[in-house]
Amino acid sequence: MIDLTPYTMILVSLSGGKDSLCIALETVKAAREQGVFHRLMAVHCDTDAEWFETPSVVRNHCRLLDIPLQIVHPHRGIPDYIEQRGMFPSMSCRFCTSLKTSAIEKFVRSLYPAKKECKILSVTGERREESPHRAKLCEFEIHHTLTAGKRQVFHYRPILDWDVVKVWDTINKSGIPPHPAYTGFGNERLSCALCMFACEKDLRNGARNRPDLAQRYLEVERRTGFTFRYKQSLKDILSGETQ
């Protein structure tokens, strides 16, 4: 963990998943050791596409770790946005991720306008082994979107080089219960209940957890002819058929 003492606020982004629980555990531990625990805050973006249990899981993690939590919402939820556009996010057009990050950035701007002198650390849980894109990320860098005027903001990714074994070891040692998507449903990863980048098993689990969301996406496919993934419909994935 880096030196946390220069920061006015240390903002930990929580999704409810295993990686975000690890960054919360690591940041809480380091902040206590460095005497800046009172500067910690967690933020969770509820996109309307979350697992049913996610908001309560995030609240429980923050309660057990004794850190304040702010839940933010994008100006329009992901399912609403998909219905309005009549298409799903893709690798080249990840408007869903932008909705999440914009909501968190808006929250930071509201707390710390650019005229207010401050130094903010944004802690997130990306890991290199998750994707080629994440493999190229830096552990620490300036947050170009949020840094303005007297407000300085930095990205910090403390578990970028961790593997999944270390992630689960850390959680198991902490005694904090992980999201039931892993323990109850056997998910590999946790994201939105229905994420275009999830494996088929996780998608079928997500549809069982959020049948309302699955119905909305199936209706978009039916109405527009666009498929949930490139050349692969959610309808086929959920019925167990692949191309």
Ligand code: SF4
């Ligand atoms: S989890 Fe998937 S669907 Fe949800 S915001 Fe991230 S990329 Fe988009």
